[in-house]
Amino acid sequence: MKKTAIEMKDVRKTYGKDVVAINDLSLTIEEGTIYALLGPNGSGKTTTIRILTSLAAADAGDIFLFDKKLNTHNMKKWIGCVAQQSGVDPMGTGRENLMLQGRIHGLKGKELKKRVEELLERFHLQKDANRLSMKYSGGMKRKLDLAMGLIHHPKLLFLDEPTTGLDPEAREDLWKTIRQLQSEEGLTVVLTTHYMEEADELSDRVAFMNEGKIVVEGTAEELKNKLGGDTLTIQCTDNAQAERAKEILRALYHVTSDERTLYVHSEQGAEELPKIFKVLESEQTEVRSAAVSRPALGDVYLIYTGKALSEETKQ
Numbered sequence: 001m002k003k004t005a006i007e008m009k010d011v012r013k014t015y016g017k018d019v020v021a022i023n024d025l026s027l028t029i030e031e032g033t034i035y036a037l038l039g040p041n042g043s044g045k046t047t048t049i050r051i052l053t054s055l056a057a058a059d060a061g062d063i064f065l066f067d068k069k070l071n072t073h074n075m076k077k078w079i080g081c082v083a084q085q086s087g088v089d090p091m092g093t094g095r096e097n098l099m100l101q102g103r104i105h106g107l108k109g110k111e112l113k114k115r116v117e118e119l120l121e122r123f124h125l126q127k128d129a130n131r132l133s134m135k136y137s138g139g140m141k142r143k144l145d146l147a148m149g150l151i152h153h154p155k156l157l158f159l160d161e162p163t164t165g166l167d168p169e170a171r172e173d174l175w176k177t178i179r180q181l182q183s184e185e186g187l188t189v190v191l192t193t194h195y196m197e198e199a200d201e202l203s204d205r206v207a208f209m210n211e212g213k214i215v216v217e218g219t220a221e222e223l224k225n226k227l228g229g230d231t232l233t234i235q236c237t238d239n240a241q242a243e244r245a246k247e248i249l250r251a252l253y254h255v256t257s258d259e260r261t262l263y264v265h266s267e268q269g270a271e272e273l274p275k276i277f278k279v280l281e282s283e284q285t286e287v288r289s290a291a292v293s294r295p296a297l298g299d300v301y302l303i304y305t306g307k308a309l310s311e312e313t314k315q
């Protein structure tokens with residue numbers, strides 16, 4: 001049986017008097033899993049990671065890492081963290097950044113040099129190791145960030161939006177490396193992302209957060225199957241028409257919108273389309289086009305959080 005890497009029981013965190021960032025959150029993550037935390041802006045993903053990495057203290061609840069109660073001092077060596085904001089010093093070379101990070105973690109001498117060279121090789125950065133990192137591409141900087149997070153051989157790696165701003169090729173490349181780290185070194189990875197494709201492709205399990213709680217959890221397949229039905233994507237002629245159509249259809253279906261596009265979740269899929277067209281026509285609401293698809297992870301997101309994904313990624 002696999003060991004538990006993270007266990008959170010009824011964890012709560014408030015900022016000031018009014019902001020409940022984490023609301024009695026419970027969560028279990030097995031060792032060696034790639035786990036994605038998803039949810040709208042402000043749903044509590046970063047706060048969860050900050051608590052697990054001891055950057056913020058929970059107000060209540062129990063937290064265990066590898067079956068031991070969370071203890072800031074003893075657990076630092078187990079944890080690697082790559083934050084949303086890059087930790088790379090642009091005025092240092094790739095190698096210098098890694099050396100410095102290693103020293104911060106207490107590595108020195110031959111051991112430090114060996115580890116730095118190992119990571120430069122793993123992330124294909126040897127050729128550019130002596131260039132100033134300010135000259136690196138976005139993908140290279142992200143790899144360097146990841147390498148820095150791994151310098152001390154952590155068992156658990158937190159990645160906060162690891163591929164935001166990267167092009168598709170650099171993203172795929174980073175996914176490949178993360179999978180290798182999991183399969184070759186048994187690393188447990190917890191990541192947050194706004195890209196559903198990333199969660200679907202990369203993670204073994206997915207949890208959707210909303211208002212500081214986990215609203216649904218499972219493998220991406222389980223969550224999509226659970227939803228069942230179909231998603232109807234309806235393009236209206238303009239934003240005002242879409243708003244009107246949303247109001248009308250809301251009485252009959254689960255609907256979200258993004259500008260002139262409506263997303264309607266329906267058990268019957270294509271069979272519902274003529275009915276929808278008829279209802280909208282009778283209310284003088286014009287439709288430009290419609291398409292039917294099987295639910296994707298983005299549909300799970302909108303059903304459980306009430307928000308269309310593109311509303312979030314635009315922010």
Ligand SMILES: Nc1ncnc2c1ncn2[C@@H]1O[C@H](COP(=O)(O)OP(=O)(O)OP(=O)(O)O)[C@@H](O)[C@H]1O
Pocket residue numbers: 015016019020021039040041042043044045046047048
């Ligand atoms: N330092 C802070 N002081 C006050 N409120 C905070 C602080 N950090 C987070 N919050 C609030 O806590 C809630 C959860 O924020 P958090 O950053 O954890 O969400 P998130 O899901 O990571 O969002 P995003 O996707 O935008 O990064 C939000 O309401 C946020 O405004």
